[in-house]
Amino acid sequence: MRIAAAAIVAIIAAVAPSAPTARQQFEDMQARIRTAIKAGDQQSRIATDQELLRFLHGSPDALLALARAYVAAGDATNAVATLNRIADMGLAADNLMNGSDKAFSSLQSHPEYKGVLERFRQNQQSVSLGATAITLTDPGLLTEDIDFDPSTHTFLITSVLEHKIIRAGLDGRITDFSSSPDRWPMLAIKLDAPRNRVWATEVALDGFTSAPKEAWGRSAVLCYDLKSGKLLRRIEGPPKTALGDMVLTPDGEPILSDGQGGKLYRLIGDNLRPIESNEFISPQTPARTPGGDAILVPDYLRGIGLLNLSTQQVSWLDGSKIALNGVDGLYLHGRSLILTQNGTSPQRVLRLELDASLTRITNSKVIDQSPAQTDPTHGVVVGNDFYYIANSGWGQLDDHGDVKPGSRLTSARIMHYSLK
The missing domain is CATH 1.25.40 (Serine Threonine Protein Phosphatase 5, Tetratricopeptide repeat)
Structure with a gap:
């Protein structure tokens, strides 16, 4: 987030x-x-x-x-x-x-x-190696996160301003999947297809006019039935958190990032337990490493840290040659690490190649960048393909989540890039 x-x-x-x-x-x-x-x-x-x-x-x-x-x-x-x-x-x-x-x-x-x-x-010159896969016809959605449902070959996408999750197919068909139970902005989403579950978060972003004032600063983790969209569980987050990003463990347990409070939480049962690491300022969407014993955590200010979930120790990738700040989404495919960076100029989608230890960058390639403020947010790896939200619309909003004077929201594009 x-x-x-x-x-x-x-x-x-x-x-x-x-x-x-x-x-x-x-x-x-x-x-x-x-x-x-x-x-x-x-x-x-x-x-x-x-x-x-x-x-x-x-x-x-x-x-x-x-x-x-x-x-x-x-x-x-x-x-x-x-x-x-x-x-x-x-x-x-x-x-x-x-x-x-x-x-x-x-x-x-x-x-x-x-x-x-x-x-x-x-x-600042434009680079566009991807192709448009889906155009979402409703410009008022303000899309944030995306994941893929292999059983229906469709995508589930969260909406910040319309407080819901939509289902979108490559054929252009778009339907509502489910809504926020509290009418709060919906941010993170991850599918646990083997267990028929959808995990998502709703966050009453502090100061946002689209969230009720009495709820500002609250977050909740939501669990839906993948087939029906029925809400199965709601777990309230700690006070003054913005649980805006997520990754699932191999067992289907959510690990959530609080980009506002600087903490990571792991959901065990009905309890959100903090991961005791003081290394992060604003953690974003983590990526799970093979084996599931560590996650790569992008920090919006500090770069990308490798967090050992057992020892809770963090080592950092070298960002002295390649900028690793401003990362919203992070995705690992083999040794390829894909970044959506909306905190750099230009904003961009970047592919990095790592060594066998996943601790050193060996190569980099820009997939998408534009001098315009398009605000790419999150993506998802599907087989050997990467799909990402190229123009979420965050840059058109003011600090209260209202469209800036003279600006307008445009239809979001889901872009596709082959990782082969």
Whole structure:
């Protein structure tokens, strides 16, 4: 589930346990950077920005902040070199390209700065290796997550604004599967076909006008009968959570990500038990590894972590060469790791190749990207094919979930890409 980085920072809890969480470490670094800026201490600012860059595992956002610090210190050479590292990742910095970030105005006369901007423009060029599989005719859905029903060869797709799950076929036929019992936005969905179950979440997103105000900040895990759409179970989530993403264990147990609170939960019986890891700031859709003893967890700010479910230890993929932040959906097919990134510029769908240990990236390929804000969200691997929601519509909404003035929702497209 996409959550803006600014919103993540705004909701970080104030009470600290004895061991600081990743969120608290992140907020501490942000506070020290603000203090250094206020004091005009450029060297402390640069040192803390470098610390933040390591903590966020090479995030392009952290690189941009470091480049800004170099400019403030009058170090144009290192500023340009740092911006080139963003360009090396195939990304761009929108505020530099449109001139709105005045912090970089002093670089206008630097001989290499124009070259950086040109690299950014080249990186914004459209790539589309997929083909449209389904166009959803109702533009008001705001689609979020998708999974595949092998028994009917159809897709189940969640709707944020219409609070329901729809069933869509490759023949274009679209029907309602079921609705949110509480009329809340529906986000995550995963099918457990062998057990005839559909797991989904409903989340009363804080501040959303499409959710009742008295319910804001609540989440629930839902279980439906796959054939009939009947609601079988509803498990209330912990207070102040946004259980927006999910993966199933080999036994069909949901593991849920709270992108707002920074935690992961495992549903055992009727109990949502927290996975005791302090490594995540905003976990998104995990991917199960072969054997089921570990999951790959994309963190919207920190990149991609490999979480051992037994030891609850986390190791991180190297994001210094390939940007791994801003990932909403993550899917593993053999050694191919497919990312839907709506927190990068440009937004994109990316295919990575991993080594046998699934801990090192050996190659990368862009499947889909556009300079337009299309907001790809989630996808599903079906055999050797990847289907993904290419244009969810999140970018057309304001912070309250209302369509921005002058904007309009468009029909979502489900795209198809062959993984062969």
